[in-house]
Amino acid sequence: EVQLVESGGGLVKPGGSLRLSCAASGFTFSNAWMSWVRQAPGKGLEWVGRIKRKTDAGTTDYGAPVKGRFTISRDDSKNTLFLQMNSLKTEDTAVYYCATNDAFDTWGQGTMVTVSS
Amino acid sequence: QSVLTQPPSASGTPGQRVTISCSGSSSNIGSRYVYWYQQLPATAPKVLIFRNNQRPSGVPDRFSGSKSGTSASLAISGLRSDDEADYYCAAWDDSLSGVIFGGGTKLTVL
Numbered sequence: 203e204v205q206l207v208e209s210g211g212g213l214v215k216p217g218g219s220l221r222l223s224c225a226a227s228g229f230t231f232s233n234a235w236m237s238w239v240r241q242a243p244g245k246g247l248e249w250v251g252r253i254k255r256k257t258d259a260g261t262t263d264y265g266a267p268v269k270g271r272f273t274i275s276r277d278d279s280k281n282t283l284f285l286q287m288n289s290l291k292t293e294d295t296a297v298y299y300c301a302t303n304d305a306f307d308t309w310g311q312g313t314m315v316t317v318s319s
Numbered sequence: 320q321s322v323l324t325q326p327p328s329a330s331g332t333p334g335q336r337v338t339i340s341c342s343g344s345s346s347n348i349g350s351r352y353v354y355w356y357q358q359l360p361a362t363a364p365k366v367l368i369f370r371n372n373q374r375p376s377g378v379p380d381r382f383s384g385s386k387s388g389t390s391a392s393l394a395i396s397g398l399r400s401d402d403e404a405d406y407y408c409a410a411w412d413d414s415l416s417g418v419i420f421g422g423g424t425k426l427t428v429l
Contacts (some may be wrong), residue, residue, distance in 0.1 A: 237418070306354065311363055
């Protein structure tokens with residue numbers, strides 16, 4: 203069974219940092235392009251960014267609101283995706299989901315990040 | 320304000336057919352695949368349609384997707400009470416170099 207499990211969310215002050223993880227199982231993680239998508243409370247979905255598989259150069263792309271502050275990385279030996287979030291703002295408060303491939307065909311359950319003083 | 324425009328709400332009665340529209344531009348829908356997601360209350364989204372009109376295994380054929388020019392539509396036939404959810408369209412945007420989502424449509428089954 204394909205499964206994604208996010209962790210690492212919590213409460214952080216504005217300007218702080220947080221690192222989210224997404225543990226993958228049930229598929230060949232190293233072959234997958236992986237994305238992060240977020241959803242602010244009561245709002246719609248917003249794409250955060252993606253990382254391609256290493257055979258596609260492993261490059262990253264980011265949405266404008268997070269570019270320069272967030273970094274996506276992966277550890278294929280541990281089947282884990284990461285999202286390093288720096289210089290956090292109150293508007294980054296959201297549930298963060300990881301998802302597979304260009305179709306986002308599998309999603310995790312999400313992890314809540316709250317940025318507040 | 321989303322780059323992809325969806326109606327904020329839609330409704331229908333059980334058994335009816337409803338359609339949800341998604342309007343974009345030449346830099347996204349006009350040149351890229353469209354995807355549709357269903358988000359039931361308090362759950363993660365789930366893909367309903369990929370690459371304009373393809374259904375993943377397990378998605379009933381009551382759900383169908385279409386695209387014409389810079390617009391796309393999701394049709395749900397034989398509406399059921401458990402179809403009540405938020406529906407989002409999405410596409411890659413070449414100008415923004417990123418994925419964009421529609422603002423979402425809340426479907427109510429009356």
